Amino acid sequence: MKKILASIMMGSLIFCLSACNMPWQKKDTQKEVKREVIQADKVQGTMKDMTLKVGVSNDMAPFSYYDKEQKKIVGFDIDLLDKISDYLGFEYKLYPLSMKQIEQKIKNKEINLAIAGISITDERQRDYSFTDIYYETYxxxxxxxxxxxxxxxxxxxxxxxxxxxxxxxxxxxxxxxxxxxxxxxxxxxxxxxxxxxxxxxxxxxxxxxxxxxxxxxxxxxxxxxxxxxxxxxxESNYGIMFAKGYKYLDQFNVALQVLNNDGSYQKIKEQWIKTKE
Missing domain, CATH: 3.40.190.10 (Periplasmic binding protein-like II)
Structure with a gap:
């Protein structure tokens, strides 16, 4: 996978998409680096009128799990997906799946993407595309x-x-x-x-x-x-997973960076990631 160092311009603001001090970063898998400049306001709303099929887990609290009281899938990943969809303009449908099912259905293009606390491993990067890391763990x-x-x-x-x-x-x-x-x-x-x-x-x-x-x-x-x-x-760091070479990967990375910079990401993290009690 080729690492992309992208600068995003929002009005007079310019900030980088990768290799910065932020809660996600793209893993290096090749020495060649391509630099791109992305204007954020030209990305916003570019996926309007699209409905995406999204693989999630119903068993991975606090990121993506079925809440029996609310009778629906909730979690960190779902709130993050909501914010990304608001920014890019797409609608989505959730498909609760095991990790093996997610991998197969993405390969078969039966779903468009998956967000389910999915670790960006070297093995997975050979077969799938990932966003920049959105959560670092172990x-x-x-x-x-x-x-x-x-x-x-x-x-x-x-x-x-x-x-x-x-x-x-x-x-x-x-x-x-x-x-x-x-x-x-x-x-x-x-x-x-x-x-x-x-x-x-x-x-x-x-x-x-x-x-x-x-x-x-x-x-x-x-x-x-x-x-x-x-x-x-x-290899426990999380990214959003797509079929290899997904067309709208850069849009998702821009959305993640915007959410980081406007404080939305931190609010979601504070709500769902609890410290030891």
């Missing part, structure tokens, strides 16, 4: 207190549960499928945490915001604890 290990695990090195001859098709599964299979450990794959994060609480598995790996959301929600009942070590930070 993986952590969660354990059942009965397993007597205080450090990653204690995980031997144990069962580790992971969600299918995620960077957590990739990490566990590459780095923890040794020392007699078994990697057990589940369809949803809900299943993983249920089995971990029930002491049917000893540990899981998951994205830090999702872990914190679970721990805050279940703080009075949980038998789980989170290890301090931060894992695999680079």
């Amino acid at each position: 993986l952590q290990i969660v354990v059942n207190k009965n397993a007597d695990i205080t450090d990653r090195k204690d995980i031997k001859n144990m069962t580790i549960g992971v969600v299918e098709g995620t960077s957590s599964e990739e990490y566990a299979k590459e780095y923890l499928a040794e020392d007699g450990n078994k990697i057990k794959v589940y369809k949803t994060a809900e299943e993983v945490f249920e089995n971990l609480e029930a002491d049917k598995i000893e540990a899981t790996i998951y994205d830090a915001p999702g872990i914190q959301s679970y721990m805050n929600t279940h703080k009075d009942t949980t038998n789980l604890e989170v290890l301090d070590e931060q894992l695999n930070s680079e």
